Amino acid sequence: MKAFKASKKNGGEPSTNTLLLVILAIILPPLAVYLHQGEINKKFWIDLILTLLFFLPGIIYALYVILSEE
Known part of the structure; x- marks a missing residue:
């Protein structure tokens, strides 16, 4: 998530894949x-x-995994 926010602050756009x-x-x-x-894997x-369940x-967990590991 931090990498996503940092890239947004620097003017970078998220990739199409993301x-x-x-x-x-x-x-x-x-x-x-x-x-x-x-x-x-375990994730x-x-x-x-x-x-x-x-x-x-x-x-929420899927979004966390995807956005936290850019």
């Missing part, structure tokens, strides 16, 4: 995390469990 992942995170959070990470499993925390 914007598409954010949109996908709202629709299918685990898929967005998988595409961002490139593998099935994917955490997001899948959060999404299956409560949809909104899954979205």
Whole structure:
């Protein structure tokens, strides 16, 4: 998230890939995390469990993963 904010302050625009992942995170959070990470790891499993139990925390966690690791 800090990298995203720093890039916005410097006048940089988020990449198209990031914007598409954010949109996908709202629709299918685990898929967005998988595409961002490139593998099935613990972040994917955490997001899948959060999404299956409560949809909104899954979205929030997916957005956190995508925007915090630019």
